[in-house]
Amino acid sequence: MTYRDLDVWKLSLHFVSDVYKLTANFPKHEVYGLSSQLQRAAVSIPSNIAEGSGRKSTKEFVQFLYIAKGSLLEIETQLEIAKILNYIEEIGVNLETIKRLRSMLNGLINKLENNQC
Template sequence: MHYDLKVWQLAMDLLVDVYAISKTFPDHEKFGLSSQMQRAAVSIPSNIAEGAGRESKPDFLRFLSIARGSLSELETQLLIAQRLGYIGEVGAVRIKIREIFSLLKGLMKSLK
């Protein structure tokens, strides 16, 4: 099952991190950058789960690719938040993002 996958577990941890980070944003960002970051973070484990639940490798690969795209989107949004001064250093979160990216890449390679 998808919840046995290390990449899904780390993506869930990242989601919790993103929600904690986005709570510190200014109120005017509640429906802006904060919401976008949360949606991207939710998309990552959700797409891993949906792909794992599909009955074909091509479908699983497609959903893993979507998860990887959401991961890249989230990293960009974190950097935007940092540049806007909403958050400080995001090194620890970016390390987690890189690890998830690497695991997704490896999983995709193993399915091809």
């Protein structure tokens, strides 16, 4: 099994696309600000899942999954900021995907940590 077989990786790829579509509607002055931060954090999620899966140990893989989870929480906060700035009306679908990704990452982390013993 490779990272490409992981549902969390597949969903995170779709989430990257969603974030890029969302930020395309942000004001132009945010191109190097909030838009860029959201995009980089989104790309970080599947990238860290893939990179971690290629590491030598399960412990290292788990570390990269925690980094992916951190990026997810970063996005959640940045979407709240975008809402406050009136760049988006609601977080809506994105929040549901974030919750799903968080749950999937937590499940994978728990599975890997429990199999390590």
